[in-house]
Amino acid sequence: xxxxxxxxxxxxxxxxxxxxxxxxxxxxxxxxxxxxxxxxxxxxxxxxxxxxxxxxxxxxxxxxxxxxxxxxxxxxxxxxxxxxxxxxxxxxxxxxxxxxxxxxxxxxxxxxxxxxxxxxxxxxxxxxxxxxxxxxxxxxxxxxxxxxxxxxxxxxxxxxxxxxxxxxxxxxxxxxxxxxxxxxxxxxxxxxxxxxxxxxxxxxxxxxxxxxxxxxxxxxxxxxxxxxxxxxxxxxxxxxxxxxxxxxxxxxxxxx
Amino acid sequence: xxxxxxxxxxxxxxxxxxxxxxxxxxxxxxxxxxxxxxxxxxxxxxxxxxxxxxxxxxxxxxxxxxxxxxxxxxxxxxxxxxxxxxxxxxxxxxxxxxxxxxxxxxxxxxxxxxxxxxxxxxxxxxxxxxxxxxxxxxxxxxxxxxxxxxxxxxxxxxxxxxxxxxxxxxxxxxxxxxxxxxxxxxxxxxxxxxxxxxxxxxxxxxxxxxxxxxxxxxxxxxxxxxxxxxxxxxxxxxxxxxxxxxxxxxxxxxxx
Amino acid sequence: xxxxxxxxxxxxxxxxxxxxxxxxxxxxxxxxxxxxxxxxxxxxxxxxxxxxxxxxxxxxxxxxxxxxxxxxxxxxxxxxxxxxxxxxxxxxxxxxxxxxxxxxxxxxxxxxxxxxxxxxxxxxxxxxxxxxxxxxxxxxxxxxxxxxxxxxxxxxxxxxxxxxxxxxxxxxxxxxxxxxxxxxxxxxxxxxxxxxxxxxxxxxxxxxxxxxxxxxxxxxxxxxxxxxxxxxxxxxxxxxxxxxxxxxxxxxxxxx
Numbered sequence: 063x064x065x066x067x068x069x070x071x072x073x074x075x076x077x078x079x080x081x082x083x084x085x086x087x088x089x090x091x092x093x094x095x096x097x098x099x100x101x102x103x104x105x106x107x108x109x110x111x112x113x114x115x116x117x118x119x120x121x122x123x124x125x126x127x128x129x130x131x132x133x134x135x136x137x138x139x140x141x142x143x144x145x146x147x148x149x150x151x152x153x154x155x156x157x158x159x160x161x162x163x164x165x166x167x168x169x170x171x172x173x174x175x176x177x178x179x180x181x182x183x184x185x186x187x188x189x190x191x192x193x194x195x196x197x198x199x200x201x202x203x204x205x206x207x208x209x210x211x212x213x214x215x216x217x218x219x220x221x222x223x224x225x226x227x228x229x230x231x232x233x234x235x236x237x238x239x240x241x242x243x244x245x246x247x248x249x250x251x252x253x254x255x256x257x258x259x260x261x262x263x264x265x266x267x268x269x270x271x272x273x274x275x276x277x278x279x280x281x282x283x284x285x286x287x288x289x290x291x292x293x294x295x296x297x298x299x300x301x302x303x304x305x306x307x308x309x310x311x312x313x314x315x316x317x318x
Numbered sequence: 319x320x321x322x323x324x325x326x327x328x329x330x331x332x333x334x335x336x337x338x339x340x341x342x343x344x345x346x347x348x349x350x351x352x353x354x355x356x357x358x359x360x361x362x363x364x365x366x367x368x369x370x371x372x373x374x375x376x377x378x379x380x381x382x383x384x385x386x387x388x389x390x391x392x393x394x395x396x397x398x399x400x401x402x403x404x405x406x407x408x409x410x411x412x413x414x415x416x417x418x419x420x421x422x423x424x425x426x427x428x429x430x431x432x433x434x435x436x437x438x439x440x441x442x443x444x445x446x447x448x449x450x451x452x453x454x455x456x457x458x459x460x461x462x463x464x465x466x467x468x469x470x471x472x473x474x475x476x477x478x479x480x481x482x483x484x485x486x487x488x489x490x491x492x493x494x495x496x497x498x499x500x501x502x503x504x505x506x507x508x509x510x511x512x513x514x515x516x517x518x519x520x521x522x523x524x525x526x527x528x529x530x531x532x533x534x535x536x537x538x539x540x541x542x543x544x545x546x547x548x549x550x551x552x553x554x555x556x557x558x559x560x561x562x563x564x565x566x567x568x569x570x571x572x573x574x
Numbered sequence: 575x576x577x578x579x580x581x582x583x584x585x586x587x588x589x590x591x592x593x594x595x596x597x598x599x600x601x602x603x604x605x606x607x608x609x610x611x612x613x614x615x616x617x618x619x620x621x622x623x624x625x626x627x628x629x630x631x632x633x634x635x636x637x638x639x640x641x642x643x644x645x646x647x648x649x650x651x652x653x654x655x656x657x658x659x660x661x662x663x664x665x666x667x668x669x670x671x672x673x674x675x676x677x678x679x680x681x682x683x684x685x686x687x688x689x690x691x692x693x694x695x696x697x698x699x700x701x702x703x704x705x706x707x708x709x710x711x712x713x714x715x716x717x718x719x720x721x722x723x724x725x726x727x728x729x730x731x732x733x734x735x736x737x738x739x740x741x742x743x744x745x746x747x748x749x750x751x752x753x754x755x756x757x758x759x760x761x762x763x764x765x766x767x768x769x770x771x772x773x774x775x776x777x778x779x780x781x782x783x784x785x786x787x788x789x790x791x792x793x794x795x796x797x798x799x800x801x802x803x804x805x806x807x808x809x810x811x812x813x814x815x816x817x818x819x820x821x822x823x824x825x826x827x828x829x830x
Contacts, residue, residue, distance in 0.1 A: 131819050138810040144801070162482040185476045196778035201818020201828060202809060203784035206802045210792050215475075218789060219727075219752055222695045225785045226674040227774050239752060240475055262483050265454035272459035273481045277474065280466050290462045291402065297458060298394040299558060306457020307387050316457060351696020439734045471731075496731055496751060512720065518739050521710035529737045536722050545603050546718045551657070553714060554650040556683035561787040572713060 064127065067096035067269040069104070074263050076104050076113035076161070080178070086124030089152075089174040091134075091144065093127075097152035097178075105159045111263040111270070113159070114255055115182060116161040116166035117175075120248075122191065128200070131186030134203075145205040149174070153211065156181035157278065160271040165234075166255040167191045177208050177225070180215035183274070184262075185241060186255050188248035193241070194220075196228035214281065216241045240248055263311070266318045268302045296313060319384065321345070323352035325360070330362050330519050332337050332369035332417070336434070341381030343373040345408075345430040347390075347400065349383075353408035361415045367519040367526070369415070370511055371438060372422035373431075376504075378447065381429030384456070391458075392564035401461040405430070409467065412437035414535065416517055416527040422511040423447045423489075432476060432480070433464050436471035439530070441497060442490040449497070451477075452484035470537065472497045515562075522574045524534075524558045576639065577601070579608035580615070581745075586775050588616050588673070592690070598636030599629040601664075601686040603646075603656065609644055609664035609690075617671045623775040623782070625671070626711035626767055627694060628678035629687075634703065634762075637685030639713070647714075657717040659684070665723065668693035669790065672783040678758060678767040679745075682701035688736070689720050695786070696774075697753060698767050699745040702758035705753070707733075708740035725794065728753045763820045778830045780814045 065082030076101055079088040089097075104113055117123050126149075136138040154165065156178070165182035167175075179185055186210045195204060195212065204212070204225055213221040222227040224284045233245045262270075266290050274295075286297050297303050302318055309316035321338030334356055336343040345353075365466040370536055373379050387401040395495055412419065412434070421438035423431075429451045449461060451468065460468070460481055469477040476495050489501045495518075502510050518526075528550075535546045555561050558574055565572035590612055592599040601609075610765030616625055629635050644787075646652040668675065668690070671789055677694035679687075685707045691697055707716060707724065716724070716737055725733040732751050735741040745757045756765050774782075791802045809815055821828035 120335060123463075128819065128822055132823070135819065136811050136816060138807045141810040143809045145807070162478075185475075185484050186338065197818075198781050198785075199779040199818065199828060200822055201781055201814045201830065202818070203781045203788065203806075203814075206788045206792070206806050209785070209788050210799070213789065213792060217752055218752070218793065219755065220676075222785075222789065224753055225789075226695050226777075226782055228777055238494070238750070243475065243479055258483070265482075265484055266457040269454050269457055270482055273454075273465070273478075276459065276462045276465050277349045277469065277478065280462070281474065287463060287466070293461050294459075295394045295401070297400045298397040299392050299743060300457075302457045304392060304457070307384065307454075309393065310330060310384055310441055310456055311388070318457065326606040416736075439738050441731075456720060469773065489674070496729055499731065499735055514739070521738075521740055522789065525710050525713060525715045526738055527722070529710075529734075532718045532721050532735075533725065537730065538716070543719060543722070547658070548713075550718050551654045552651045554653040555648050556713075557712045560648060560713070562709075562711065563640065563647065566712055567644070568639055570712060574713065 064261045065093045066157040067093050067100050069100045071110065073226065073260070074109065075109040076110055077114055079113045079118055080115070081118040082127065083119070084119040085127060086170045088127040089121070090123045090127040090130055090172065092147050094148040094152040096312060098155040101152075101155035101159045104161060106154070110161055111267045112162045112259055113257050114133065114164045114166055115169065115178065116255070121169030122167045122171040122295055123175030123212050124164070125168040125175060135263055143195050145208070149177075153177055153181055153208070160274045162270050162274065164262070166251060166288060168251055169210070173197060175309065176212055178267065180211045182224055184228050184243050184258070186244045186246065186251060186258065187242050188250045188251040191233040191235050192222050193233070194228065194230040196230065199227060243280055264303050266306055266316070268297060272297060319555045320386070321349045323349050323356050325356045327366065327514070330365065330367040331515050332366055335367055335374055336370045336371070336379050337374040338383065339375070341383060341427045342377040342382040343375070346383040346386055347404050350404040350408040351422075351472055354411040357411035360417060361411070365485045366417055367420045367523045368420065368515055370422055370515050371434065373424065375554055377425030378421070378423045378427040379431030380426040381431060381436060384553045388402050401464070405433075405461065406463050409433055409464070417430070418526050418530065420515055420518070422507060423515060429453060432468055432472065433560045438468045440514070440515065441490065442500045442502065442507060443498050444507040445489055445501055446504045447489040448486050449492050451480040451484040452486065454481060454484045457573055476494070483525065520574070522558050522572070523561055524556060528553060576642070577605045579605050579612050581612045582699070583622070586621065586623040587771050588622055590625055590627045590629070591630055592635050592637065593630040594727060595631070596646065597629070597639060598633040598682045600636045600639040602639040602642055603660050606664040606735060610667040613671045616673060622673055622780045624674045624676065624771055626676045626771050627690060628767070629680065633681030633704040634677070634683040635680045635687030636682040637687060638656070648674035657720070658830065661689075661717065664721050665689055665693055665720070672786045674782050674786065676771055676774070678763060679797055680763055688724055688728065692723045696755050696770070698756045698763060698770065699748065699754050700763040701745055701757055702760045703745040704742050705745070705748050707736040708742065708775040710737060710740045712758055775830065778814050778818055778828070780809060780812060784809060
């Protein structure tokens with residue numbers, strides 16, 4: 063058994079768990095494919111309002127499962143297939159998901175871990191979390207789509223430090239650099255994320271999905287603004303829009 | 319009377335005031351149109367050297383004027399007209415203005431307030447200022463052009479936190495995230511901005527306008543660099559260019 | 575003698591020195607051309623693993639050599655030639671270099687200094703270093719390609735503050751804004767950079783060059799991702815790739 067990506071749903075929130083015992087949840091090829099399947103299913107579930115991604119056993123994700131690498135990395139076509147289909151398939155499914163995503167980051171968050179966290183909208187870490195992509199010790203560069211993702215979310219200066227110096231960066235520093243929204247004592251991270259997710263789930267769900275679609279289009283940057291704007295006001299007469307404004311004017315809490 | 323955008327001029331500086339009593343200067347449709355008219359006029363005034371944007375009564379701007387929303391927001395065409403013409407008309411006039419703009423931010427800076435501040439080049443806030451765009455409580459998403467503006471100036475991570483969590487962020491935190499150039503005790507903000515604006519007004523005015531044109535083209539990103547560069551050196555033989563270099567070499571203060 | 579850009583090589587590392595005595599290493603036209611020649615040569619040297627750029631005599635670089643400016647700046651064609659060929663020629667050669675570059679920044683880092691530092695991957699400064707581009711006092715704007723570079727690396731908010739307010743920013747503040755990777759007591763900068771460069775030089779050199787090529791393509795943003803990806807996996811069967819993964823699995827240090 064080479065690791066698992068598990069998912070459970072409760073109260074409109076999905077809890078996605080990276081689990082690979084004894085390897086700090088390093089991502090095997092099977093796990094990348096499961097990641098894609100999980101997020102494709104979450105995206106299709108219209109009853110959900112958000113998702114949390116966490117690792118099992120006090121770590122987020124230590125990177126790829128290097129034990130598997132000799133099987134496929136030394137052949138160009140297989141290497142391409144791994145990065146473009148397995149890895150990017152999983153990350154792309156996360157990025158294509160309209161649900162607000164929270165990363166709950168404890169312990170090691172390296173390589174694939176940074177990439178998975180970079181697909182989340184909100185990132186919360188414990189003080190003991192450590193971030194990096196020290197593949198310069200493994201003799202290979204970051205694949206371009208993954209590098210673009212990490213550079214965008216962590217900043218190109220941090221991406222360079224991680225890739226060119228194999229730097230490992232502490233949680234407080236990653237917060238100062240804008241990658242993390244909050245850093246907490248390790249023992250408080252899970253409860254903080256739970257509260258944060260539940261609060262998020264009470265906000266307008268259609269607005270959240272529309273905001274994610276817009277921000278995704280803006281980040282991708284390959285769609286003209288006129289195309290992004292074209293369908294942007296279809297929510298005008300929706301129940302959620304009415305409820306939000308009616309409740310505000312009636313000075314009551316909205317129920318979304 | 320549903321609020322006003324006022325403007326006065328003194329010593330080469332324009333002072334733009336958002337004023338909507340009892341509503342923390344929330345932007346009504348009329349105010350968005352006035353904002354456009356004010357900045358269109360400022361852009362045409364070749365004698366000016368900069369502008370300061372502030373709110374009246376200890377607040378910058380609390381957002382849109384929600385009392386007006388039932389009149390037009392629930393119809394797609396009217397909603398589009400509001401965002402694309404009224405709101406973006408005002409913001410676009412600010413962005414198209416070649417004058418250096420300073421935002422003086424006290425108290426509430428929410429939604430429209432963050433957007434207006436995002437059109438300024440320099441942002442100074444009081445310690446008590448609060449920033450956010452909690453429209454997820456009102457049941458609607460941020461319009462795409464506005465989201466692009468806020469994500470560019472406040473960073474996409476902060477835009478996500480504001481939009482997906484309805485987060486309200488303190489001034490010190492917004493400074494740490496790079497949105498603010500300075501944070502001061504509330505009582506000192508106005509004087510600090512005045513000094514800063516006057517100092518700015520003594521610098522080379524043509525260079526400021528050219529820098530703004532260049533930075534605007536770079537931020538928009540839809541013009542090839544060769545086109546941006548094409549007219550970039552026409553200032554070569556200008557009086558201002560001569561004066562700056564002559565003064566430096568003569569070890570005297572330049573007079574622009 | 576109007577300044578020099580010197581280069582020496584030792585143990586796989588190049589040490590590039592900006593030297594213009596009595597002018598805090600201000601860049602003359604001759605120095606810009608030397609900068610281009612130096613980095614063109616470094617790029618062609620396949621035995622190198624990185625380079626450090628520093629200034630002589632306790633300063634990085636104070637800007638351009640203003641004493642030369644009356645000779646050419648007041649004629650549009652000559653001004654264009656200076657910025658597009660001399661300055662951008664030097665900066666472009668740095669940006670086109672596949673070696674990881676470390677900027678060792680002490681004392682004045684102004685105008686051209688900020689631009690040269692912006693071409694480096696890792697930036698380390700002494701606590702006494704000061705950053706700015708106060709050309710608004712000299713009556714001219716920043717050239718577009720240079721402004722794009724500085725805005726990308728220092729952030730557009732810092733670029734605006736430097737250009738529109740002639741602001742001078744301290745090292746600690748530039749670190750908070752993400753421009754610097756580390757700030758040290760002035761007396762410790764050189765030793766810190768030496769250690770850092772040597773550590774970097776022991777990492778996988780081919781991976782570093784590939785990472786630089788990818789990050790350069792992403793920053794330029796004018797190549798479709800499919801084109802960036804096209805050749806991205808050719809390293810699959812390389813000795814370096816084998817060595818990195820073999821060493822990891824054998825629990826030994828890789829030798830690159």
